[in-house]
Amino acid sequence: MENELINIKNNAVSLILDAKDPDELEHIKLQFLGKSGQLTLVIKRLPKINPEKRREVGILANEVKESIESAIIEQEVRIKNQELGKRIKKIDVTDPGIRPPLGHLHLITQAIWEITSIFEKIGFGRVRYPEVEWDWYPFGALNFSENHPARDDWETFFIDAPPHPKYGPMLLTPHTSNGQIREMEKGKLPIKMLNIARCYRRQSDVSHTPMFHQFEGLAVNTSLSISNLKGVLEYFVKTYFGEERKSRIRPYHFEFTEPSFEVDVTCGVCLGRGCKLCKEGWLELGGAGMVHPQVLRNCKIDPEKHNGFAFGWGVERVLMMKEGIEIDDLRLLYSNKLEFLEQF
Ligand code: PHE
Numbered sequence: 001m002e003n004e005l006i007n008i009k010n011n012a013v014s015l016i017l018d019a020k021d022p023d024e025l026e027h028i029k030l031q032f033l034g035k036s037g038q039l040t041l042v043i044k045r046l047p048k049i050n051p052e053k054r055r056e057v058g059i060l061a062n063e064v065k066e067s068i069e070s071a072i073i074e075q076e077v078r079i080k081n082q083e084l085g086k087r088i089k090k091i092d093v094t095d096p097g098i099r100p101p102l103g104h105l106h107l108i109t110q111a112i113w114e115i116t117s118i119f120e121k122i123g124f125g126r127v128r129y130p131e132v133e134w135d136w137y138p139f140g141a142l143n144f145s146e147n148h149p150a151r152d153d154w155e156t157f158f159i160d161a162p163p164h165p166k167y168g169p170m171l172l173t174p175h176t177s178n179g180q181i182r183e184m185e186k187g188k189l190p191i192k193m194l195n196i197a198r199c200y201r202r203q204s205d206v207s208h209t210p211m212f213h214q215f216e217g218l219a220v221n222t223s224l225s226i227s228n229l230k231g232v233l234e235y236f237v238k239t240y241f242g243e244e245r246k247s248r249i250r251p252y253h254f255e256f257t258e259p260s261f262e263v264d265v266t267c268g269v270c271l272g273r274g275c276k277l278c279k280e281g282w283l284e285l286g287g288a289g290m291v292h293p294q295v296l297r298n299c300k301i302d303p304e305k306h307n308g309f310a311f312g313w314g315v316e317r318v319l320m321m322k323e324g325i326e327i328d329d330l331r332l333l334y335s336n337k338l339e340f341l342e343q344f
Pocket of ligand 1: 174175176177216254257286287288289310311312313
């Protein structure tokens with residue numbers, strides 16, 4: 001009978017360990033411990049055996065019963081854990097991570113940084129001045145007459161605010177030349193500044209945006225000449241556009257420079273020979289000139305002792321003129337379309 005009990009235990013335990021789900025376990029439990037289970041039947045036979053052996057076999061039968069019961073409980077826990085493990089998605093720590101999309105600087109910011117570094121190499125330091133200004137800085141101090149068309153609200157954005165008693169109405173800077181006045185009124189000479197800022201004008205078409213950027217250079221010292229101005233712009237043109245490009249100055253008119261010039265660069269496509277894009281071989285870059293004596297006086301600088309030159313060009317414009325970059329509609333620059341911006 002002892003052997004029978006040991007066999008029952010071994011059979012039961014090996015079946016229990018193979019059980020795959022709680023139903024199967026329940027079935028095994030009945031098979032051994034149920035009313036007519038294998039172990040139950042053996043225990044029922046106990047009273048019939050030799051009384052000397054009865055006690056010993058009884059203890060063994062109890063041990064077998066306990067072993068089977070605890071094997072069932074352990075297997076139940078194991079099955080539960082396995083099911084839980086299947087539900088939790090496996091994490092492979094060696095998998096490559098999910099990269100967040102990487103942006104880059106806006107095309108115009110890249111150009112601003114490049115222009116800044118070109119001028120810094122010859123001593124023009126970048127400055128920032130207000131882009132919401134009083135009339136005096138972009139107009140009055142720069143010799144604009146009272147009825148100049150640029151002061152019309154069809155040209156310039158005015159802010160709905162009470163005018164300054166001395167400096168006039170508040171407006172959005174239509175050019176960066178307010179920086180000249182802001183810099184000179186500080187009274188620190190000599191000056192070599194580069195003012196890069198946003199400008200605002202009432203214009204919007206394929207080649208104009210209501211907001212754009214200019215970079216404005218100003219040098220004031222004791223004996224500057226047009227040659228110095230020409231040298232600086234020749235240096236910029238060659239460094240920014242390339243050695244093969246040439247520049248020229250043409251007489252022009254600005255209220256705040258005398259003499260005034262317009263600066264041209266040879267076309268990047270035909271290099272000055274003349275083509276469909278440029279016609280005559282030259283592309284217009286922007287304005288420049290020697291600072292008007294009255295402008296110096298407006299900033300308490302004596303034109304008998306000091307003079308200067310200034311230039312102001314559009315960032316978007318020079319960028320477009322740089323070989324290889326063609327933008328059909330300038331407004332795309334500020335439309336925040338990623339498909340467009342990601343190209344640069
Ligand atoms: N401010 C002028 C413009 O917007 C450009 C300029 C700057 C001309 C400095 C002369 C000197 O057109």
